[in-house]
Amino acid sequence: MPIIKVIKITFDTNLKSSEIPKFRGAVVEVVGRQNVAFHNHISDSQFAYSYPVIQYKTTNGKASIVCIHDGVDEIHEFFTKNTGRVRIGSQFRPLMVESMKINSFDVGLTSTSHRYQINDWLALNEINHIKYQELEGISEKVQFLERMLIGNLLSFAKGINWTVGDPIILKITDIPSESTVKHKGIKFQSFSLSFKTNMYLPPDIGLGKGASMGWGTINKPINL
Structure with a gap:
């Protein structure tokens, strides 16, 4: 059975479920569109039909990101560029880590x-x-x-x-x-x-x- 790492990062930023696409856009703006793992688009018109290893969510009303397997390595790119402030839609909001959970799982049958x-x-x-x-x-x-x-x-x-x-x-x-x-x-x-x-x-x-x-x-x- 494969052993994979999963990181769940919860930020101190309030986020509604309807704002998740804008949150993803804010993160992509930080890392750059060349990092396909963050948005799963090969180009503006071509979608990468693969399982997303970086997933954007809300946890108790707070912005969160779940990184799976290869996504665990990819998320380092965001942390090296994040200044603690992102633009979600038309608003600039602080984005600082509130909690981080790192786990390994034996995934299999x-x-x-x-x-x-x-x-x-x-x-x-x-x-x-x-x-x-x-x-x-x-x-x-x-x-x-x-x-x-x-x-x-x-x-x-x-x-x-x-x-x-x-x-x-x-x-x-x-x-x-x-x-x-x-x-x-x-x-x-x-x-x-x-x-x-x-x-x-x-x-x-x-x-x-x-x-x-x-x-x-x-x-x-x-x-x-």
Whole structure:
């Protein structure tokens, strides 16, 4: 099983969820657009379809960044250039570290299951949204979402340079919340749900569309 580092940095800057894209823009302005890991864009018109190793979030109303695997090394570029003040949208705000958590995780498949809660998960692109709506049975819809989630786990594994050799076992156990949200001006279905899987995952990482900007964040695993 691969051992990866994850750093969660929380700043003393108040930040609303709706301001996360502007926060990301502020960080990119500091490090420069040549650092693709900070924004996942190869060019203005070309997107890098890879798992984001630097993710922007809010933690208890404060700006935060989660760095995963290669992102741990990349974040040093920001700290060497950060002056403690950034422009978020049209406002200049202080940006000083309030807390930093550094952990190593044995990520991989285990003989036991782990239970997670994933919040505001954008599971479906436009094509899959149509397929999902065409399904009539609840069990069919759940199985469809399970396949999407397994796909997200494989994307994460690829992002940390891990080839998953054995089957991923995953079951959605509860879907307490489903809503329509806007991401980049486009409407998506957002799910907050519980699932269990034989893959051990670090807490605070994001899965699915918009993972780099706070969507699809998972909580701390619970062994079953």
